[in-house]
Amino acid sequence: AFAAELRLLREAAGRPTYHALARRAHRSSSSLSEAAGGRRMPTLDTTLAYVRALGGDEREWAERWHALRAAIHGVGDAAPDAPLAERKPSAERRV
Numbered sequence: 001a002f003a004a005e006l007r008l009l010r011e012a013a014g015r016p017t018y019h020a021l022a023r024r025a026h027r028s029s030s031s032l033s034e035a036a037g038g039r040r041m042p043t044l045d046t047t048l049a050y051v052r053a054l055g056g057d058e059r060e061w062a063e064r065w066h067a068l069r070a071a072i073h074g075v076g077d078a079a080p081d082a083p084l085a086e087r088k089p090s091a092e093r094r095v
């Protein structure tokens with residue numbers, strides 16, 4: 001859901017290319033694409049750069065990120081940025 005909402009933010013901003021977004025965010029296009037891909041939880045820094053580049057509310061997204069991290073960290077034994085398949089108990093859980 002988190003990644004899907006990042007993609008919706010990009011849609012609302014006119015769907016800039018990841019190349020253009022990378023220039024604005026000062027991050028690689030691949031890291032921004034991965035953040036919105038949902039396979040792995042993005043870092044807070046990458047999330048906020050993505051949101052900032054799209055004109056989103058950084059404070060709101062920081063709160064969302066911390067809530068997601070708490071939820072994921074409470075679910076399994078793996079680190080919050082570990083691939084979701086490595087987390088327990090459910091490998092189907094997506095961000």
